Amino acid sequence: MKVLRRFVYPYIVWAAVMILVPMLMILIYAFTKEGNSVRNFMFSLDSFKRFFSDPVFGEVLKRSLVIAVLTTFFCILFGYPAAYAMARSRFKIQLVLLTTIPTWINMLVRTYAWRGMLDNKGLLNTFFGLFGVGPFKMLETTFAVVLGMVYNFIPFMILQIYNSLEKIDKSYLEAAADLGANRVQVFLKVTLPLSLPGVISGITLVFLPAVSSFFIPKLLGGGKYVLIGNVIENQFLTAGDWSFGSAISLIMAAVIIISMYITRYIDKKTDPEGGAAL
Amino acid sequence: MKKLIQFKNIVKEFDGEIVLKGINLDIYENEFVTLLGPSGCGKTTLLRILGGFLDATQGEVLFDGKDILSVPAYKREINTVFQKYALFPHLNVYDNIAFGLKIKKEPRDIIEQKVMRMLKLVGLEEFGKRRVSEMSGGQQQRVAIARALVNEPKVLLLDEPLGALDLKLRKEMQLELKKIQQEVGITFIFVTHDQEEALTMSDKIVVMRNGEILQTGTPTDIYNEPKNRFVADFIGESNIIDGIMKADRQVIFEDKLFECEDTGFAENEAVEVVIRPEDLDIVPVNAGKLNGTVRSVLFKGVHYETIVETRSGTSITVEMTVSDSKPVCNPAADEEMSANDFYLDVTDIEELTKADIIARADAQAWKTSTEELVSISKVEYEIKAEKGRYPVTFFTQAGTMTTVEMIVDDVNKVDAKNETIYAVNIYKTIDDIKESIALDTDLKTWANAQAWTNDGEDAVAVTDVEYSFDPENIETGKYKITFKTRGYEYKIDTTDKYEEGMRVGLDFTPNDLHIMHKEGGGR
Numbered sequence: 001m002k003v004l005r006r007f008v009y010p011y012i013v014w015a016a017v018m019i020l021v022p023m024l025m026i027l028i029y030a031f032t033k034e035g036n037s038v039r040n041f042m043f044s045l046d047s048f049k050r051f052f053s054d055p056v057f058g059e060v061l062k063r064s065l066v067i068a069v070l071t072t073f074f075c076i077l078f079g080y081p082a083a084y085a086m087a088r089s090r091f092k093i094q095l096v097l098l099t100t101i102p103t104w105i106n107m108l109v110r111t112y113a114w115r116g117m118l119d120n121k122g123l124l125n126t127f128f129g130l131f132g133v134g135p136f137k138m139l140e141t142t143f144a145v146v147l148g149m150v151y152n153f154i155p156f157m158i159l160q161i162y163n164s165l166e167k168i169d170k171s172y173l174e175a176a177a178d179l180g181a182n183r184v185q186v187f188l189k190v191t192l193p194l195s196l197p198g199v200i201s202g203i204t205l206v207f208l209p210a211v212s213s214f215f216i217p218k219l220l221g222g223g224k225y226v227l228i229g230n231v232i233e234n235q236f237l238t239a240g241d242w243s244f245g246s247a248i249s250l251i252m253a254a255v256i257i258i259s260m261y262i263t264r265y266i267d268k269k270t271d272p273e274g275g276a277a278l
Numbered sequence: 279m280k281k282l283i284q285f286k287n288i289v290k291e292f293d294g295e296i297v298l299k300g301i302n303l304d305i306y307e308n309e310f311v312t313l314l315g316p317s318g319c320g321k322t323t324l325l326r327i328l329g330g331f332l333d334a335t336q337g338e339v340l341f342d343g344k345d346i347l348s349v350p351a352y353k354r355e356i357n358t359v360f361q362k363y364a365l366f367p368h369l370n371v372y373d374n375i376a377f378g379l380k381i382k383k384e385p386r387d388i389i390e391q392k393v394m395r396m397l398k399l400v401g402l403e404e405f406g407k408r409r410v411s412e413m414s415g416g417q418q419q420r421v422a423i424a425r426a427l428v429n430e431p432k433v434l435l436l437d438e439p440l441g442a443l444d445l446k447l448r449k450e451m452q453l454e455l456k457k458i459q460q461e462v463g464i465t466f467i468f469v470t471h472d473q474e475e476a477l478t479m480s481d482k483i484v485v486m487r488n489g490e491i492l493q494t495g496t497p498t499d500i501y502n503e504p505k506n507r508f509v510a511d512f513i514g515e516s517n518i519i520d521g522i523m524k525a526d527r528q529v530i531f532e533d534k535l536f537e538c539e540d541t542g543f544a545e546n547e548a549v550e551v552v553i554r555p556e557d558l559d560i561v562p563v564n565a566g567k568l569n570g571t572v573r574s575v576l577f578k579g580v581h582y583e584t585i586v587e588t589r590s591g592t593s594i595t596v597e598m599t600v601s602d603s604k605p606v607c608n609p610a611a612d613e614e615m616s617a618n619d620f621y622l623d624v625t626d627i628e629e630l631t632k633a634d635i636i637a638r639a640d641a642q643a644w645k646t647s648t649e650e651l652v653s654i655s656k657v658e659y660e661i662k663a664e665k666g667r668y669p670v671t672f673f674t675q676a677g678t679m680t681t682v683e684m685i686v687d688d689v690n691k692v693d694a695k696n697e698t699i700y701a702v703n704i705y706k707t708i709d710d711i712k713e714s715i716a717l718d719t720d721l722k723t724w725a726n727a728q729a730w731t732n733d734g735e736d737a738v739a740v741t742d743v744e745y746s747f748d749p750e751n752i753e754t755g756k757y758k759i760t761f762k763t764r765g766y767e768y769k770i771d772t773t774d775k776y777e778e779g780m781r782v783g784l785d786f787t788p789n790d791l792h793i794m795h796k797e798g799g800g801r
Contacts, residue, residue, distance in 0.1 A: 177352045178352070189377070
């Protein structure tokens with residue numbers, strides 16, 4: 001074992017270079033002004049001042065959070081029943097595979113496909129046209145963005161919940177039935193609380209990418225639908241203001257850490273109380 | 279007492295396999311009933327059918343006179359203590375116990391009252407707020423019992439609930455369970471494979487095997503009057519001896535007539551006689567009813583388990599010729615080959631194959647450099663069906679060869695009164711003996727030693743191998759090897775320690791003998 005421990009060192013070096021250094025650079029950029037050189041740091045809080053003084057950015061951040069919360073909500077709403085059905089099905093492996101397969105294809109490509117479906121002259125509107133309704137404007141709406149995100153991220157939610165449902169020992173369900181609980185009661189009092197850890201980790205896996213996603217709002221929301229991820233992307237790729245981009249990233253990170261903390265707090269609260277908080 | 283549960287011809291099939299073969303069983307109110315049997319006997323299946331977790335393929339279960347097979351588990355007035363307790367991990371001890379009452383929507387204060395009473399009953403008053411994972415196995419066990427009992431079921435099912443506990447705790451819980459059952463006064467149905475547990479706690483024991491009930495009765499009944507060999511063996515230690523019932527109260531075994539207290543057997547019926555180890559007494563030689571030699575003594579804590587052999591088994595002696603012959607070398611082909619002479623029975627010649635010859639001569643060839651085995655490609659021999667010595671030559675593809683002799687002789691066996699033992703003379707090299715890691719077993723294999731009963735030709739184990747050489751320092755020469763079967767042995771519980779090899783007498787009284795019909799024989 002001691003010999004094996006030596007193999008860890010290259011990894012530590014690798015992790016330091018690949019993870020720590022970029023993060024440090026973001027930190028440095030966020031707290032400095034434009035025009036830095038290696039020898040010449042100019043400490044400044046300008047980027048943060050700019051973010052908080054212009055109400056537009058707060059608006060964008062709020063919108064991003066709302067979209068992410070909506071996405072997470074719908075992922076649970078549709079993902080839980082799907083996971084539950086999968087866990088009780090005879091074709092578990094096939095269904096897990098079916099859930100996973102879409103993620104093998106590039107997200108960008110799949111999101112483009114939705115454009116084709118949601119367009120005014122797209123697949124869905126053509127279909128509605130057959131019945132003489134529509135066309136509905138779907139592309140470049142909140143609906144399209146949330147739909148795109150739910151579509152892209154729901155497999156993570158389903159698999160997390162499925163895993164935690166699978167882990168529940170059947171004897172708990174039998175014990176509940178033995179103590180007089182009917183099917184609905186067994187679900188509400190035993191299955192649901194015991195699967196909450198899966199829901200919590202599903203939330204983490206969905207909320208994080210949803211809040212910082214930039215290409216889904218870009219593709220499905222159109223140029224007008226700006227989320228915080230787009231602003232960051234813009235600062236780096238178009239505006240070339242790395243300091244401001246880094247500052248927004250840091251603010252985002254803070255928001256995420258706070259929201260994760262809240263989730264964990266809820267998780268802890270529900271665990272011993274048995275879903276009493278629900 | 280009133281019949282509470284009646285199983286009527288319960289059959290259960292799993293994927294075409296019948297695990298319950300028509301169970302009929304009545305269980306009364308306030309009874310502590312134990313379903314006892316080895317794993318796979320169907321006891322848990324029967325319990326799960328009663329609990330409502332499995333459907334019966336056929337048959338009826340009457341509960342208070344009503345068929346309950348169509349009633350779902352949650353509506354049955356039965357609660358279960360599961361094998362691994364199945365305590366809800368997300369609830370604390372109090373909420374686990376309150377689970378059933380909350381489902382029934384009983385008022386909060388009533389729930390609290392009942393849960394507190396249960397916690398008190400199982401001695402866990404202080405532990406209500408604890409998480410289940412913080413409890414020890416024994417405590418979890420009590421919580422599981424409390425969680426079931428708080429619902430005031432008419433029947434409590436317990437599925438091997440003590441299996442996960444250590445011996446001391448298990449004994450404590452046995453007493454405690456019995457106490458709880460007497461206190462709450464309801465029917466307990468307890469499943470276990472532990473006969474001691476069953477004897478300690480039960481009012482009634484149901485012995486099961488292969489999906490059938492073998493015997494139902496009180497612990498004393500089952501212990502003292504087992505119906506057949508399986509029950510006698512499963513419930514406690516026992517000596518089981520073949521005998522013949524001469525007349526009522528007269529049984530013959532070991533060629534002697536003994537008095538017993540059993541009646542109702544046919545004249546000259548072949549029976550099995552059970553004598554419990556604690557019923558036998560060791561007395562001086564000729565002072566008892568049988569004589570024998572102490573074979574082994576095992577310390578069991580409170581007593582010694584002494585094995586006395588009253589009649590030795592059948593034995594046969596063969597001759598082993600040990601040579602120091604070395605393998606044949608063929609440097610040209612980088613090969614070596616070894617084989618030994620061997621004995622054959624006249625009767626074996628007809629069916630003799632090359633594979634047999636290779637096996638019996640232990641013929642092997644290998645690469646000198648790598649020790650990789652090389653196959654023997656050709657066996658040349660001529661043989662006639664009469665006594666004599668016949669050469670046999672083994673070849674490999676590369677031309678390495680060695681010749682040994684097959685010695686054909688009469689069948690070497692000893693016919694005793696009831697069994698036959700057989701073995702052949704062997705030839706071995708010093709290396710064979712020295713390299714053997716399990717010499718007794720190897721000698722049995724080499725000499726093909728085997729024994730069987732004369733009626734039915736059932737295999738009898740060859741238990742002892744005796745020889746006078748020292749395997750570590752063996753030299754060339756001829757050695758005698760004796761193979762033996764086990765004789766008549768009696769297990770006796772004694773408080774004194776007897777020396778191995780001592781001649782002793784055995785004594786018992788007529789009521790120590792319990793006569794059983796032979797299994798499979800007429801009832």
